[in-house]
Structures are given as structure tokens and as C-alpha cells.
Amino acid sequence: xxxxxxxxxxxxxxxxxxKVQRKDTSGERNLLTQDVFKQIVQQYIDSVYTAAFWxxxxxxxxxxxxxxxxxxxxRFGSNLKSEAEIPYWIYSFLINICKxxxxxxxxxxxxxxxxxxxxxxxxxxxxxxWIRVFFKEFFQFSLNQRVxxxxxxxxxxxxxxxSNLLGRDLEELQxxxxxxxxxxxxxxxxxxxxxV
Amino acid sequence: MLFRFSKEELSAADKRxxxxxxxxxxxxxxxxxxxxxxKTNIKQFKPPQPxxxxxxxxxxxxxxxxxxxxxxxxxxxxxxxxxxxxLILIGNSGRLVDFLRMGKHTRQNNSFVQxxxxxxxxxxxxxxxxxxxxxxxxxxxxxGWSGTQALTVYPFIKVFKSQKQFLAIWQIxxxxxxxxxxxxxxxxxxxxxxxxHANFEDFIHIHHRTIKKHQVYFYxxxxxxxxxxxxxxxxxxxxxxxxxxxxxxIFKLNSSRRL
Numbered sequence: 001x002x003x004x005x006x007x008x009x010x011x012x013x014x015x016x017x018x019k020v021q022r023k024d025t026s027g028e029r030n031l032l033t034q035d036v037f038k039q040i041v042q043q044y045i046d047s048v049y050t051a052a053f054w055x056x057x058x059x060x061x062x063x064x065x066x067x068x069x070x071x072x073x074x075r076f077g078s079n080l081k082s083e084a085e086i087p088y089w090i091y092s093f094l095i096n097i098c099k100x101x102x103x104x105x106x107x108x109x110x111x112x113x114x115x116x117x118x119x120x121x122x123x124x125x126x127x128x129x130w131i132r133v134f135f136k137e138f139f140q141f142s143l144n145q146r147v148x149x150x151x152x153x154x155x156x157x158x159x160x161x162x163s164n165l166l167g168r169d170l171e172e173l174q175x176x177x178x179x180x181x182x183x184x185x186x187x188x189x190x191x192x193x194x195x196v
Numbered sequence: 197m198l199f200r201f202s203k204e205e206l207s208a209a210d211k212r213x214x215x216x217x218x219x220x221x222x223x224x225x226x227x228x229x230x231x232x233x234x235k236t237n238i239k240q241f242k243p244p245q246p247x248x249x250x251x252x253x254x255x256x257x258x259x260x261x262x263x264x265x266x267x268x269x270x271x272x273x274x275x276x277x278x279x280x281x282x283l284i285l286i287g288n289s290g291r292l293v294d295f296l297r298m299g300k301h302t303r304q305n306n307s308f309v310q311x312x313x314x315x316x317x318x319x320x321x322x323x324x325x326x327x328x329x330x331x332x333x334x335x336x337x338x339x340g341w342s343g344t345q346a347l348t349v350y351p352f353i354k355v356f357k358s359q360k361q362f363l364a365i366w367q368i369x370x371x372x373x374x375x376x377x378x379x380x381x382x383x384x385x386x387x388x389x390x391x392x393h394a395n396f397e398d399f400i401h402i403h404h405r406t407i408k409k410h411q412v413y414f415y416x417x418x419x420x421x422x423x424x425x426x427x428x429x430x431x432x433x434x435x436x437x438x439x440x441x442x443x444x445x446i447f448k449l450n451s452s453r454r455l
Contacts, residue, residue, distance in 0.1 A: 053243035
């Protein structure tokens with residue numbers, strides 16, 4: 001009994017790591033060398049950052065989330081079988097990290113800042129009004145709804161793919177999306193969509 | 197239904213239903229178009245990009261990533277230049293203040309400016325040798341000593357640039373006496389103190405801090421004077437001795453130019 005509880009405690013402690021070295025770096029089976037990882041970072045970083053922004057809604061936090069996503073990819077890179085898995089990994093890591101960050105006691109080392117840096121605020125205000133209105137409305141929704149909207153409308157995945165990814169029923173997803181659509185259209189009813 | 201509507205076989209109530217339905221369809225179509233428009237526009241949106249995110253990602257993993265690019269270099273260079281500028285400003289602030297005060301004074305006293313202009317010719321010819329000549333003249337004529345004696349006996353010559361420097365030395369050498377009224381803007385001030393050669397190193401040893409701080413320059417000739425030969429002077433060294441035997445002399449050189 002004592003041993004098992006101790007083990008659990010150890011496990012919980014083990015999760016709180018900011019940086020983790022990979023187990024084996026010289027293995028031949030390992031696809032993910034440092035150079036390959038750098039290439040992956042260069043290829044996906046923009047899309048991962050934008051996705052994180054869509055889910056989190058704050059530049060500093062989304063930056064931390066991207067760092068966490070890539071560190072996870074690097075950590076578990078020995079399990080990577082082909083390059084086609086990478087986007088799926090990114091999606092799943094991203095969503096899990098955002099979910100865990102929304103919890104009361106997040107185990108990730110992601111800041112919970114509520115303020116935006118000044119430079120970014122100035123850049124943000126340069127956006128047209130309808131975008132600001134939209135995001136103000138958009139971040140009132142729950143994370144699940146935001147994820148569904150992002151995957152369906154922005155990333156243009158199909159409902160079966162999304163349900164497979166999130167492990168939710170199709171109907172739930174459709175209801176969430178409809179709710180989002182309705183509220184956003186109500187908010188943006190008087191707006192003219194100037195180009196960004 | 198629509199076919200029957202076009203052939204006008206419907207009653208008024210049915211017609212109203214159809215029209216309502218068509219209107220709803222139009223509204224729905226408009227909403228759909230608006231939604232498509234919104235979607236196409238929102239896909240153009242790019243969130244505010246933080247600085248060097250890629251570097252931070254690689255750093256968080258533990259890969260050392262050299263930052264290249266002129267942008268980062270420019271940031272470094274900019275900070276370096278700013279720091280250098282601040283250091284230069286701090287270093288020159290005292291001189292700047294002096295310069296400003298001089299300028300103010302020259303602006304206020306026109307008579308002095310005129311004087312300076314008249315004496316410009318002589319002022320330019322003043323050099324260190326010229327100053328020594330003047331000192332010799334002073335001692336030979338006013339005090340009644342020979343020039344060589346004067347130079348050997350009074351080895352400590354200082355050119356003061358401000359009253360603060362002068363005060364520092366004066367309080368060491370002549371603590372009891374009152375300060376002479378000197379205008380430091382109009383006159384160069386030379387302080388010559390009687391320090392005999394035997395005790396000169398002791399003097400430096402005691403007062404090296406003030407000497408270093410105020411950058412005191414010593415001009416002296418090696419040679420024995422009558423005073424230095426006496427054993428009383430060699431054995432005892434104290435500030436009282438200085439005040440007793442030393443004789444500070446202040447020259448007022450009528451020139452705007454510093455030595």
C-alpha cells in the first residue's frame with residue numbers, strides 16, 4: 001500500500017518537468033535527429049503558433065504552448081514512424097496541452113498571463129474592427145467549441161476526422177459548431193469585412 | 197408547389213406560405229453568403245508574431261541555436277551604441293558643466309571679453325617656461341630670493357581649473373588661513389608650496405589620494421637647498437611643519453588661456 005502511494009506521488013512529481021532530455025540520441029531506429037527536428041520546426045512552427053493562438057487567444061501563452069508541443073514531439077520522437085504522423089501528433093498535443101492549461105492545476109509550465117505585451121497590443125489594434133469583435137466573441141466560447149470551430153472552419157477537416165481526433169460524437173460537434181456560428185453571425189451582423 | 201404558384205392555382209393563404217418560405221430561403225442564402233465571406237476573410241488573419249519564436253522553441257528543447265540575421269545583430273549593436281553614448285555623456289558631464297559656466301560668464305562680462313581680446317597676443321605666447329620665468333621674477337623681485345633657489349624650494353606647482361580643486365588642497369595645506377578672493381573664471385591659479393626635496397616623497401605618500409583625485413602635477417628640480425640640509429627638517433614631518441614653513445603663493449595670470 002505504502003509503496004503504491006509513494007509511486008503515485010513520484011509519478012505526479014515526475015510530470016512537472018520543464019525540460020527533458022531524450023533517452024537515446026544515437027539509436028539507428030530513431031528518425032528524429034536534431035537536423036530533422038530543426039526542419040520540422042521550420043516547417044510547422046507558423047501553423048502551430050497560429051493554431052495555438054486560435055485555441056488560447058493570447059500571444060505569450062500560445063508561444064509557450066508551441067514550445068511545449070515541439071518539446072513533446074522531440075521527447076517522443078523515437079516513436080515517430082513516418083512524417084505523415086506529424087500533423088496528427090501536433091493536433092493531439094496541442095489540444096491536450098490547451099485542455100490541461102484550462103484545468104485548475106495545469107501540469108505544464110505555461111504562464112497564465114492575462115495581459116498582452118504593449119508592442120503586441122499596438123499591433124493588435126491595427127487589425128480591422130470586425131476581427132477584434134470576432135475574437136472578443138470567439139474567446140467567450142468553451143475550449144471544445146473553439147477547437148471544433150478551428151478544425152472545421154479554419155483547418156477544413158471533416159466531421160468524422162474531428163470526432164476521431166477528439167473522441168466525441170458527431171452530433172455533439174455539429175451542435176457546438178452551430179452554436180458558434182449563430183452567435184458569431186449575430187455579433188458580426190452589422191460589420192463589413194474589410195480585408196486584413 | 198412552386199409550379200402551381202407560377203400557374204396561379206393556389207389560394208391566398210397558400211401563396212402567403214410559399215412567399216414566406218421563399219423569403220426565408222433568401223435570408224438563409226444571404227446568411228450563407230455572408231458566412232462564406234467571413235470565412236474567406238478570417239483565413240487571411242495572422243496572429244501577432246512574437247520575436248524569434250523558433251529560437252525559443254529550440255532553446256526549450258535544449259538545442260543550441262545560433263541567432264543569425266542582421267535584425268538580431270542590429271538589436272545588439274543598437275544597445276551597445278546606446279550604452280556607449282550614455283557612458284560618454286556621464287564621463288563628460290563635468291567638463292560640459294564647466295564649459296557652460298565659462299560660456300555664461302564670458303557672456304555676462306563683456307569687459308573681460310574685451311580684455312581677453314586685447315591680451316590675446318600675449319596669452320597665446322604663454323607656455324610652461326613662460327610661467328616659470330614669471331615665478332622666478334616674482335621671487336627675485338618681490339621676495340628677494342634668487343630664481344634657482346625659488347625653483348628648488350617651491351617644487352609643488354599646481355594649475356587649478358576650479359575652486360573645488362583649490363579648496364581641497366588649501367584645506368590640507370593652510371587650514372587656519374582664510375581663502376584669498378580669487379575669480380577662477382578670469383584667472384589661472386598656480387599654487388606653489390614649499391616642500392623640501394627630502395620630505396617630498398612623504399608628502400606624496402600622505403596626500404597621494406588627493407593628488408590622484410585632482411591630478412596634481414609636480415614640477416621640481418633635484419638639488420639641495422639650505423633648508424633641506426638642516427636635520428630638523430628631515431626628521432620631523434607634520435602638517436604643522438608645512439603650515440609653518442611652507443609658503444603658498446598664488447599667481448594671477450591675466451589671460452583667458454589655460455597653461
